Amino acid sequence: MVERLDPGKRDDEKSDSRPSGAEEFPFERPPRLPQKWQRSTRAERQEFFLPVSGFIWFYPEEVKVIDHPAFQRLSRINQLGQAHLVFRGATHKRIEHVMGVVSVISKMISATRINSEKNAIRKGPRSSAALSPHEERFLRLGALLHDIGHIAAGHTLEDELALLGKHDADQRLSLVFSKDNWDVPDNVEPESLETLVDRLYANYVTPKLRDAGLSPTDIVRLLIRKPPADAEHDPFKSKQEVLLESSEIRFSVCSNMIGNTICADLLDYIYRDWYHVGKMRSVDDRIFQYMEIRRKFEGHQHPRQNMLAPSETELPPSSDDRFVISLGRETKVRTDGVSAILNLLEWRYELAEAVLFHRTKVAAGAMLDRALFELWETVDEKALLDRLLEVSDEQLIDLALSEATAKLKKKESDDRFRVARGLLQNLKHRRIYAVLAAFNHTNLIHNKIEIAKRDYGGLGGQEKIAAANRTNAARNLEKDFELPPGSLAIYCSTVKPKIAEVSISVDDSVMRFADYEDEHDDLLSGGHLKAQINRFDRMWRIQFFIEDSALESLGEEGALNLRRAISDILLSDDDPTTLRARVQQFAKAYVHDQIQGGKNSVSYVAEMPDAAWRDETVARKYPNGADCIRNFIRRRS
Missing domain, CATH: 1.10.3210.10 (Hypothetical protein af1432)
Known part of the structure; x- marks a missing residue:
């Protein structure tokens, strides 16, 4: 058996024998280096103490x-x-x-x-x-x-x-x-x-x-x-x-x-x-x-054909x-090794479920998402990175808030910077938006899920298009339902299982864990791996958040109508004719409710006059091509 080395010995020093019962994995043993290379001695190493890890030693080069x-x-x-x-x-x-x-x-x-x-x-x-x-x-x-x-x-x-x-x-x-x-x-x-x-x-x-x-x-x-x-x-x-x-x-x-x-x-x-x-x-x-x-x-290569001398x-x-x-051999699988892999996969899933996708964290993420996109959508990437490279997470909110305020003092031409400032102020003081609506595999049919992933989740590497879609959808919803600018935020994200990609060896085979399970009828995990991958996939969701006072102003009926509009218009997979008819129904219902409430300044129109488009700063269609509800509403001053 190859001799184990004492961590403190140099290559030219004789290693002491290890006592019986010594730790099988001498984790703190440093690597050996050829004598012709200058190496760090044990005395030169430095230790740091960290939670979880305890003492960790580093070579002088690493400390520098x-x-x-x-x-x-x-x-x-x-x-x-x-x-x-x-x-x-x-x-x-x-x-x-x-x-x-x-x-x-x-x-x-x-x-x-x-x-x-x-x-x-x-x-x-x-x-x-x-x-x-x-x-x-x-x-x-x-x-x-x-x-x-x-x-x-x-x-x-x-x-x-x-x-x-x-x-x-x-x-x-x-x-x-x-x-x-x-x-x-x-x-x-x-x-x-x-x-x-x-x-x-x-x-x-x-x-x-x-x-x-x-x-x-x-x-x-x-x-x-x-x-x-x-x-x-x-x-x-x-x-x-x-x-x-x-x-x-x-x-x-x-x-x-x-x-x-x-x-x-x-x-x-x-x-x-x-x-x-x-x-x-x-x-x-x-x-x-x-x-x-x-x-x-x-x-057709095989390790047995790789000629090794007996020595x-x-x-x-x-x-x-x-x-x-x-993981051993097919005749003697290391089942505890399989369990160790699956446990890590489970812990990672639970971390995503409990922490990364916690509704309050996601709401804050959605608010930051919209604030920074409103503020920096048109900023040059290099210039932005130069500004942010040495900024801390704590400093970022203040830096962005200061920039939005400075833009407003220059009387910029649109509401983007006002929206960004409002969202950032709310984040700074932990005024987190409430959940308005959430959709996932349990309450969306497959086609709608694919639409949401495509339009709002950046499927296929289209993250910036998806970010613009989320922002424009929020802007249009605010205008359709007469909400304050910046009162809505949208989040759409997912998490990958990753551990299915790990390479394993069984007998002489080396392949991805997931591939081995596919080829061998789930021999190792008994279907557990596929079930966990499916759980990760079903963790996907799209969520809509709203500022508390905006939700209160809608009232119970208004909030219900907004949720229905999100589900039946934004996430619809209907053909253009059917979708247009549905939007018109929403417009008619809105006008009816307004008149019933004593507001006679609105009326339904089959088509909006061109003149009414002049003051719009965003497209009057949703990402899936649906018309905005206000396209069919005329407001009289």
Whole structure:
């Protein structure tokens, strides 16, 4: 069996034998480095103490990265957005999470090494080579920097409004890594994160990768980035291809250990987020026992045909290696390993259900969504990002509020800035809108769900169009029902299960968990995985929120009519003729109610005169093509 090393020993020092009963996974053991490379000694490492993680040690190079202003920004970015409006303890920041991820990746590194040693003395599938020293260093660095692109209200600005690119896309990473004019003390010489990383990690790039033109920053960026959809125009295409083919830093292994499915990212936040919302989950290290690096064979290749000498204990490193959860053999499945995966999936579902989709948090998110879109819809992306890059979540509301107020003082031509200011003031003072209507799989037929996803949820990468649709629909509803501008907000979002994408190994097969279940009639989960994926899908909803005084002004009958209009007009899948007739019925009923109430200044018209369109600032149709109700109403002054 391969000798285990004492964490404090250098490579040229003899390792002490481990006492019987010692911990099977020596999680705090640092990687070994070749003697020709300068390495950090145990005395040079520094420790931080974090809730959930406890003490975490970092190499000196990592501490210098932590101290860089690009990284310190994360201490001002909320991990759970506006969840603290409901869960008052959920004020933890991104910086705690990413530092915790390093602790998890350290455990994963040790786990894969120990499991490789176990497999070396067992009969059965051989593990691929354990992680090399340079892989371990870049794994830790990638874990530390995997969220480096996040900004305040990032989920709203990027995922819901698409006013900014994704936090892990090349454009954002280029800005964060190259920026050298951070807000630093006068006595500190400014330095970009890229310059720092390249200087500190130059010795950890193998000669072959260095000769291929890859710098330390290139490597870590490739491990943590979201590749562009258009691979042909990827500015990192050639470097990506080098790393994909490399056996020295195995891209698939490292990237999946950092941030994909059952990864260090998940295994930190699933405990940390529950802890801070006040519903702590007991840490279960069982999943680490099944983490391995295995070879994925294609076509007719088979591991038994891979000629290994009897003295060889593991396959040599290859770009075909994969990080997997090893679930044993079909004749002896590790059922507790299956349960560990499914438990993580369940916890993630419960986190989304209880916290991320809590109605108060969602209402606040919808209000922020509309406020920022009204305020910044036409602002240049680069200029907006430059303004927000060093802003905290706490500062964002005040910054946006100040900007909206300044616009109003200049007497801008429309209500957008007044609406934005009102919403932001309400958010600042926690005057959260009430639920007016909510639709999901239980009260919408399939066709209406697809319409809502298309028009309001950004299905197919159309997030900015969906954001404009939500805003324009809210504006039109306010005008149709004579509500104050900014009194409505709409939210439409979903969550992906992700864990179904995890790679597993059973016998010699390496494939996605969901694919294995499809091919083997749910052999491992007994249908539980499909049921959980279905639950995630059914978590989708579209919600409409209203300011309290506006709801009161509608009265019970008016609120009912507004809900009916949302369901029967906005979310209708009827043909144009039928839809137009329904809108006309709403208009007639509205006029009738107004006259019955003594308001004789309104009348029904089959067509609205062209002159009545002149003062409109929004289109007089809803996103599905339905006419606005007021198109058939004439108001006399």
